[in-house]
Amino acid sequence: MYKDIDQQFADFFPETIRPLVYLLSQRLREGHVCIPLSKEEKEILLNSPDNIWSQEDKAVPFIFENDYLYLQRYFRYEKNIVTHIKKRLENSRFKQAQYKLAIDGVQELIKTLSAKNNLDGLTEDEKIDWQLIAVIRTLMNDFSIITGGPGTGKTTTLSKLLRILFTISPDSKVAIAAPTGKASMRMLESLLHKAKGDIPDEIRKKIEALKPNTIHRLLGYIHHSIYFKHNAQNPLPYDWVIIDEASMIDMPMFAKLLDACGENTRILLLGDKNQLASVEAGSLLSDLCFSAGHLNVFTSSEIEWFNSFIPDHIRHITDKYERPDPSDLSTCITELRYSYRFQERGEIGKLSRAIIAGEHQEAIDLVEKSDGHMIHMIDHNHQQAFEHFVSGYLDFLMEEDISEALKKLNQQRVLATVKEGENGLYALNKLIEKILYQERPDLINPSNGFYHNRPVIVTRNNRELDLYNGDVGIVRRDESGKMTVYFEPNKVGKSPRPFSPASLNDCETVFAMTIHKSQGSEFTRVMVVLPDHADNRLLTRELIYTGVTRAISKAIIRGGKDCLVAGIERKVERISGIHERFKA
16 A cells, blocks of 8 residues: 655654654655644653654754754754854854944945935835945844845845955955856846946956856765765855855755855855745745844944945935844844835836735735736636737747847746646646647647757756756757757856757756746746646745746736635745744
8 A cells, every 4th residue: 555755754653653753754845844742742752762852962863842843854954054143143243343444444435336226206115225234234244144025136235245345355255156057147147247337347357257156066066975075174265155046045955055164254145035935944044034033123323333334314224223132133134125126116016015915905906907018917718818928939939049049038938836737837838839839830849859949947956967957948950950958058158058858867848937946037028827726735925926026027927816815815834943043
């Protein structure tokens, strides 16, 4: 008789504790780090053999602490992460005078980097120069987080930080990375674009010399091993480690990253705390921001000091943000609160804010009252509108130059909320292939695996080929007529990389992709396809928010209003003990 994987794991342990083990295993696969125990469940655990569990960090399968039950491995990950961060925060306090002196020394440069956007129609919160404050706050800490929604200027803030950093300390060694190769490339491309402005040549050269990495590649992948080249015994040789799209980092990877950063290495995480968490266990960025309590709060003396760098008084921090005793974590986290992409009048911005706030009626009102220029909603049965969106893929199919074709492919994407079902990923890709074949059989004929013009996405890391989960390519006939898969370059300014289809085992068609896979990407137009039924547990406000905010100019939601309402009402809840550890 078939037993699921959680039951198979539970069967290794005494019968009395199996229900708890089963639940813990199941919740771990759902992204939870631990499970809370009721009074009755604690009694069951307490009466179990002491070689199975402990209330201390011992070599036993399970650890029980703060009323939470952990697998020992995840208990250590969580404990080590909090210990690392607390130590860095403590070290920062000892260095405050030193850091402050260095920052004061470049005050005139910092003032030139202040915000210049129009303030008309902005709220008091949006007028404040949070970017400049984030730069200064980051330079004051050994561990920092800059969070903000799409278009709030996280990369712009990073470019300002690097300019000041390389002015204060020209020889600083800086590493930039992200969970995926695409995200790290996008970060560097954006930094290079901003470096074309009025920046001294010596600093521009330092920014141009930065190399984007995945976190795996940064740590040094060891073939067929769960360990990395860089660890506590062999730390990374950098003064700064900067990680973009930090919401995608899972707990094991983050623990290993912190282990590999020496005590003098300063760490900066960039990301949107409201985005989807990692596919694996943990929701670190969200947990850390939540554990800080109030964000963007300061003591009165800090307000006075930060404001001395902001020339325009209208952009100053006001007394509203004063707290006499901010938490340690809140002193190293800054939230950017003005979206340059989605200004107050921008419908995508309004819709995304309504979704993440759980305001389903406001979201429905927005899509119903919209003129359809930026946001639009269609029913699953509205086939003509779906086919019209799909026809946008003809741009890349007709483009002969492969570099341009890859760019045009990324102008739009159908984003699936689920994989299975009539409106799931697999069915959507087959439907799109059918529509395009019927319209232009000369451009696409999906009769075999690697057909001409097929867009593909890598679904598993292949370090030998330097291809990573999420990399996107297009199948094309080369000059000899042989099918070749061309992937986006892994270095800025380079040509697409050609591969033989025979070398690629883990690829899928990518006219449609899951919202999870779309993280770290931006498209001019997106269509977010909701599932068949409103009671699908995978449909959450974070999922819909992440899908909608992948759009730069237009976001279409395809599905029933009941699904949209149910998804906005359903919030991701991942359990961890991080908040309790920081409170302690």
